[in-house]
Structure formats: structure tokens, C-alpha cells
Amino acid sequence: MTQEPPTRPRRATLADVAARAGVSVPLVSIVMRDVPGASDATRERVKKAADELGYRPDSRARMLRSSRTQLIGVVFGVQHPFHGDLVSGLYSAADAAGYELALSAVTPGRNEERAVASLLQDRCEALILLGPTLPTTELANLADRMPVLVVARPVRSRVVDVVRTDDAAGIQLAVDHLAELGHSRIAHIDGGRAPGAAERRRGYREALDRHGLDDALILPGGLTEDDGAAAARRLLAASPRPTAVTVFNDRCATGVLDVLRREGVSVPGEMSVVGFDDSSLARLSHVALTTVAQDAERITALAVSRVIARLDGHPAPDEREQVIAPHLVVRSTTAPPRPGLRRPAGPHPACDAGPLPLPGPLG
Amino acid sequence: MTQEPPTRPRRATLADVAARAGVSVPLVSIVMRDVPGASDATRERVKKAADELGYRPDSRARMLRSSRTQLIGVVFGVQHPFHGDLVSGLYSAADAAGYELALSAVTPGRNEERAVASLLQDRCEALILLGPTLPTTELANLADRMPVLVVARPVRSRVVDVVRTDDAAGIQLAVDHLAELGHSRIAHIDGGRAPGAAERRRGYREALDRHGLDDALILPGGLTEDDGAAAARRLLAASPRPTAVTVFNDRCATGVLDVLRREGVSVPGEMSVVGFDDSSLARLSHVALTTVAQDAERITALAVSRVIARLDGHPAPDEREQVIAPHLVVRSTTAPPRPGLRRPAGPHPACDAGPLPLPGPLG
DNA sequence: CTGAAAGCGCTAACAC
């Protein structure tokens, strides 16, 4: 067996293609970029030569030469499911606009500062940050150098753009849904100091007001399953016990569901639960969580177009923050309240393993 | 209110720093790269100037000039939770070795070809592909141009490196665990044609053989919750009914759990369940799935070091494939078999809300 | 230890 080639063939350059096609380098450049300035015959010849050489343009040289890099930097949390949806949307939007994305992940061992720093070295023209925890002053610093757009975190600043879900409206949708089902004692498990938590608290209060329900009950929660579990125990201890609860996010709601089921509290019979995010968690058939869905596609489309508008020097709109309406996804954790002890089976009561399936939302 | 600055300050270059520090450009380069060739006094002065100007090196120009880019391209699935773990590990490993990562995501609207193509334009020196579905011939094509390493998919090829979990050994761990608990009727729900599925089937068969259990039962499964749900129904219909089952992955196992609980089959009392991946799903407190964990840290460390060895021209090792031993994470879905109808409570039987906890692996 | 010159691969100006 001969040794594998220790020396790889040098990559073909424009000059190689030019030589092979018998034309000048700039002409090849013109052809490769599909811009006017070459005859069809030449185009043909050059493309053939490039093909034969397996030529691939060098984006770094290209970006170095032209002042525009057409690069948008994106900082995202590699562990965060919803960020996956957002990144997908950003790719499509950027692609449609002729921009490239430079991804930089935040991981347990790589903080936002580092993620941003690497993007700066890559000479991105703008930055899109997904749910950043960077202090506002840092964001402002960045915005001083380039357009910065924050997704999914409310930032009060005159220098960065923000695109986010209307958190308050989201919780209001949830409360409306529960109120329509007939619930009057609706609690809220909040997200503490997490991004959006304050808005969701406010939305909850306002919705209760609108429905003339005045016994608001806000329990301290958090972002994780465990936070939800702890809050659920307090929820059950409340007197009078609420018949429904809106929870800060799906993860937390999952923890709530867990405790409820362990305690033998039927969901949605004795307690209706609404989450937030419509994460993959909520969609699991055995969770089937009614939840408030964020419109990732719209959010990302707006984010990209806003950032590009900045790059094109369009004047700043009055409001630097754009809030996107969420929508409610009704699954199986919400139903009309059931004051009695009999546990009616909802479409999917995971732990009501007993017989008697009584389908239909209304008994 | 004055208008915001429509014209952003040009980024500082080496020349700017040089001018400010009163030295030549190359000298600044030497200082910025921390290589020998400058006096301490100069170093001090240059660094100060760079700082004041907010200088950031231009990675593109740097890579263009030096033949090495020190860039490793990574293709990953943005929706795949386990890829998140892998990306985290790759970052640490690459960082420690002085390499950068160029991330390129596969999304519903962006296939692997595109993800790879963008990486090629970025002049990565090597490619690491996470669970790719690219045909082997494509992989070989790529490997012709640069070192290519595939993670988490068995590829029989002499030209690409592979680092993956020992799938067969993983299932064997699961079967060993179940056999030790006293199970003799152990089924397997497989992953069809998914990467690793064949190996896991084989591991299951071999493990059964080793334990002298000859009634192997392999049920067609898949990767999703729904696949698991369907398989679980067949599992329950089997006669004699198995007392334990190993499942292709955690997602599928979740679907299995769901059906079991709905059908009133106690887990782990009447049926023990083992998953594969140790995904976040398995870790959820209300799922608490016993599962086979892949060692993401070791996998990524090996992947990076192998790829760098290639770049450094080290000779290819005999075996281009490296299989990493997984380990078992015992949670609450496995326990000794209970032939009777009484449902004993394991450490966490989400639906066995009854009392009597009988701890200890052996009854 | 420091500076001058050259050039990575490409594109933007100009000539012809």
C-alpha cells in the first residue's frame, strides 16, 4: 500500500482559471460574479475552465478586497432549542437578501464576549444576538461600531434594534383562553429576572383586570424544570387553589406538570397549564402542552431586513423595538375547570392511566 | 435630537497602530501575534496604541496572507440537541489547540451540500461533519481536497476519519444491566436504517447470546416519539410479554414510555426501559430515563486532535475509525422484573403515585 | 531589534 498523498493539490485560483481559459484575471472575476462585462463566448470558456479546475472562490480574499463583506454575525446558544428555530429562519432570510451568516455559539465554556469577539475579527458588517445577557453598556459599545440587533430580549436603548415577541400579549392570549374555558382562579408562575419575565407578569396582571378577575397570584418560578416543580408545590398549597396556571416557559411548565401528576392532580381536569415558547418539549405527544408560540419565521425575517436597512443607511425608524404578536397553540393541558374530585380524562392525561376516557373538551 | 452618525468610523488597521506608535507595520504585526522579534519597550508602546485605537486584527487578511488559516469547519444540525454538546466540546478542543471553528448549520431549508460549500469558500483546512447523511462518494470527494472527519456515523471508507460511540457496546451495557437485575425476556426496539441502528441491533443480539438468553425480540422502531409509540403497542402484544426493552434512542424511548403509561403498564415495575444518547430528554426529572450516554467530550477531543494530526501531516493510523466506549446512566426506568400485578414504586415512577418505595437495585 | 519590499486572491478603477 503506497503512502497517502502527503501534499494536497494547491487550490485553484482566479489566475489558474485565467491561464487555462486564456484570458485575464479580472475577466474571470467578472464571469464568476455573474456581472455584466464579458461576452457569452468568453463566459462559456471561463466557466468550463473553472469547472475543470474545481475552482472555488476564496471568500476571504473577496471580502478583503471589496469593502462590503455581506456578512451578518449571529450569536446563539447552542443548547437552546428555540435558537435553533431562529438560526434556521435567519439563514433563509439572509440568503434571500444575498447575505451570508457567520455563526458564533455560546457554550458552557464560551461566553458571549468571546462569541462576539470572534465575529468582530471576521469583519461582520452587523450583529444579531439571540437572547443575549450582555449588559446594555456592552451592547451600546458594540452598536457604536456596527448595527446591532437583539432578538428575544427587551433592551431599552436608543442604539440597538430589538425584535421580540410581544410577551405581554402572549400571556394575555393564555389568560383569555383560560377565562373563556371558564376559569376564574388563574395563577402565574414567573421567570424571575429572565428576559421577558417582567413583560409576562405585566401581561398576566392586565389580562386578569380585563376579565374582572382580581385575585392575581404570582408565584416565583424560573427557567428550569426544577423551578417549575418548586413553584407547583406552592401552587397546590394556595388557598383557594387556582384551577389554572400560566407558566413562564415550557421547560418550567414541564416541571409543573411533573409535580401535579405526582401529586395526583389531574391535568387538565383539576388544573389547566399553559406554557410559553412552543418548544419541542411542548410538542412531545406525551406532554402535549398548550402554549404560547413565538413566530420564529417572522422574527427572523424582520431581524434580517432591519439589519440590512441599517447597513444600507436607511434612517432609523421612530421605534427601535419591534414586537411580534405570538399565537396560542392549544393542546391537551387546558380544559374547563372541574371543581369536583372526579377526574375527567382530557385528550391526553398522561398519568390518568385509569379507564374511563371521556373525550371532548366539555364533559 | 441630532441625527445618528450615518458614517461609521473606519476600523483601525495595523498601519494606523504603526503610525500612532511611531513604528513600522511589520513590527506591530509581530507584537500583535506575540511572537519574538520586538523589544519590551516597543511591545508596550504598540499595545498601548492598539488599545487606544480599539484595534482588532482582521482574520480574513491574516488568513489570506499566511497559508494556514487555522480554521476547522464544522457542519452540525441546529435542531439536534446532541450536536449542541458536540459543538461545545469541539470549541474547547479547538481552542486548546490554537484553532478556530467555522460553524455551518444544517437546517430544514439548508442541506448539507450548502453547509459544506460555504465552509469550502471560507478556506477551512479541515472538515468535521456531525452525523452527516451525505453519500459516501461525496465524502470521499471532499476528503480528496482536505482532511474530513465524520462524527457519530459509521462510514466504511479508507479516506475519511470516523469518531463514534461504540453502539454495539452501548446496547450491551444496557442488556447487561437488565440481565443483572434479573430480566430474561428483553426486547429491542430498533432505529431502522438510522446511523448506528445496525450496530445496536447486533450488540443486542450478541449480549443476549452472552447471557444465554435466546428469545431475542427485535421490533421495528425509528427515531421519533411516534415510532416508539407504535413499537410499544407491538411490544405489549408480544407473548410472552418481555419485562424489559432497550430502545434505539431517547426520543423513541419517550414514545414507548408514553404508551406504557397510558396502557397502565407500570414502569419500571412491569416493564424496564433503557434509552440511548443521554439527551436532555432523558435527564428531565419526570422522564428520568435510564440510558446509554455518549461521551461527547472524549469524542470531540479525539475528533479535533485527529484532524490536526492530519493537517500536521502525521501518517494515517491503521484504523481510520475510532470507537468510543459509552457508559450507562441508571435512572428510574429500570428495576428488577415484577411478575405480579402489584406495582412497586421505583425511585421515580412518574405515574406510580402510590406509596411503598422499595429502593435498591435488587428486590 | 527594526524597516523596506513583496505578495496572499481577489475586485475596482481605468485604459484600450
Added chain:
DNA sequence: GTGTTAGCGCTTTCAG
């Protein structure tokens, strides 16, 4: 249409 010239920001020779 096509070729020539210049230079993006940086690193690499090589002189001094």
C-alpha cells in the same frame, strides 16, 4: 469586451 494597474490588511522574506 478585454487587459492593465493598483491595493484591501496582513505576514513573510530579507536588509540593515
